[in-house]
Amino acid sequence: MENILTISGNVKYTITLDPGVWIFDDRRVDLNTHFTQVKEISNSNEAYTKAVSKHWDREIMEGAIYPPTLKTEKKFEKEKVLTGTFGIPFKPFLLNSEPAPDAKSLLVRTTTEEIEFPLETAYNFILGYSNNGKPLTSDGPVHIYFADGSNKDNPIKDIIGFTIK
Structure with a gap:
């Protein structure tokens, strides 16, 4: 149960997150290439x-x-899944919890501290959940990466839950 996270607080629905099943999710992104790819906006x-x-x-x-x-x-896809380093966008989970109209921030609770982020920033988080095909057991179950990749070498670790304020 220590791998289960919740999104609670000023939300309509409390959401339970299980990173162990995200490996099968089509929304996953490869963290080895995600931050280095050129983002193209085209017609x-x-x-x-x-x-x-x-x-x-x-x-x-x-x-x-x-x-x-x-x-x-x-x-090829099976081998990629078994050896890849993956993350998943946090936005769909936040949207499913339906934050209240007056919700302004996300409190990230770790084993050592609480870090508060504006809700608009939190919508762009990537939750890393595997490294080289293995779940993040020692400092996981997830790591938080910022959308711009500025913390890709030092993500937020040891997360135990999320609270919308």
């Missing part, structure tokens, strides 16, 4: 047109090529 219509054009050009030049079998893709 989705333009991106779609370019992708279709590229595919069409390749088929004209090379002929139709069928994708690899799902078996090889599943094997």
